[in-house]
Amino acid sequence: MQPKLKSKVRCTDGEVGEVRRVIMDPLSHDISHIVVGGGPGDVPERQVPMGQVQAVTEDAVSLRLGMGEYATLPAFKRDEYVTTHEVEIAHLEERIHVTPGEVLVPFPELEKSVKRRTFFANFTHAIGFLIGFPLAFPVLRYLMKPMYSPFDNEWLKIGNSGKIKQDDVGVQFKYKRKIKEAYMPEQEIDKNVWVLKATPKVLEAIYQGKDMEFRDSFGKHIWTNKKDVPYIAFSGKCPHLGCGFKWRTHKTLGQVFLCPCHLSIYDAAGKVLDGPAPRPLDPLPIKVTATGDITIIDMEFKAGTKAQVRIV
Numbered sequence: 001m002q003p004k005l006k007s008k009v010r011c012t013d014g015e016v017g018e019v020r021r022v023i024m025d026p027l028s029h030d031i032s033h034i035v036v037g038g039g040p041g042d043v044p045e046r047q048v049p050m051g052q053v054q055a056v057t058e059d060a061v062s063l064r065l066g067m068g069e070y071a072t073l074p075a076f077k078r079d080e081y082v083t084t085h086e087v088e089i090a091h092l093e094e095r096i097h098v099t100p101g102e103v104l105v106p107f108p109e110l111e112k113s114v115k116r117r118t119f120f121a122n123f124t125h126a127i128g129f130l131i132g133f134p135l136a137f138p139v140l141r142y143l144m145k146p147m148y149s150p151f152d153n154e155w156l157k158i159g160n161s162g163k164i165k166q167d168d169v170g171v172q173f174k175y176k177r178k179i180k181e182a183y184m185p186e187q188e189i190d191k192n193v194w195v196l197k198a199t200p201k202v203l204e205a206i207y208q209g210k211d212m213e214f215r216d217s218f219g220k221h222i223w224t225n226k227k228d229v230p231y232i233a234f235s236g237k238c239p240h241l242g243c244g245f246k247w248r249t250h251k252t253l254g255q256v257f258l259c260p261c262h263l264s265i266y267d268a269a270g271k272v273l274d275g276p277a278p279r280p281l282d283p284l285p286i287k288v289t290a291t292g293d294i295t296i297i298d299m300e301f302k303a304g305t306k307a308q309v310r311i312v
């Protein structure tokens with residue numbers, strides 16, 4: 001039985017409050033902690049790991065702890081979590097049975113800097129407006145010309161295949177890329193891709209019997225990934241909304257790519273197994289030399305669309 005909201009919470013030597021919230025592990029979809037509050041005195045809400053729960057009945061949760069030990073548990077930090085109203089979790093109600101009320105999941109690492117990013121985005125817009133408004137159209141067009149330049153199809157070296165020890169296992173390669181956006185000075189940004197040495201079964205799932213061609217915005221052929229070359233590189237951005245994803249072990253699905261933002265799950269071939277992602281992971285052009293050096297063309301695609309639309 002899972003703990004219910006408002007159930008009384010008892011230590012071995014007395015009552016300490018009631019269940020105020022539950023926290024879900026975003027990987028296993030199990031309850032990882034209960035948040036207990038409303039006890040005697042002005043005590044903060046505390047976060048109790050499920051390992052300290054001895055028994056759960058219809059209306060009470062018994063802990064293995066005494067009240068002294070309970071008082072040493074960490075206070076609950078609300079701003080480190082988001083509710084399942086704020087993040088979309090597919091089939092939540094089939095996995096967790098706490099009604100009614102709030103289920104929390106840890107705030108995705110990648111989103112922790114959102115306020116800062118929003119500030120810089122707004123700041124850039126304001127500066128852009130102030131600069132752009134008094135200028136005549138030709139000047140503006142001159143300033144924005146780089147936005148209309150063709151995609152950069154340069155090959156970038158990202159590492160060596162010696163880093164990949166096992167077939168069908170995602171390995172992350174990090175690299176830096178120089179970006180020039182509109183009137184902003186050129187900057188170097190951190191990027192990553194996931195590379196797999198794929199078995200024939202996974203290659204077949206990716207290529208479905210056909211080589212994969214890449215073309216530029218004018219339709220000119222750039223490169224062909226051959227269907228029998230075992231190395232495959234996936235863009236490090238989730239096709240749902242562009243978050244970074246990880247290679248993880250899932251309780252029932254085994255090893256998968258998992259995106260923590262809205263819990264999209266992909267298999268080793270990049271196919272969507274669960275979650276809101278509208279399309280599979282995006283393969284990139286890849287070359288591997290005889291000495292194992294891996295180069296890719298760094299491409300980015302529009303997030304949230306079923307069709308793959310290149311934007312960088």
Ligand code: FES
Pocket residue numbers: 238239240241242243259260261262263264275276277
């Ligand atoms: S960005 Fe939403 S699931 Fe990855």
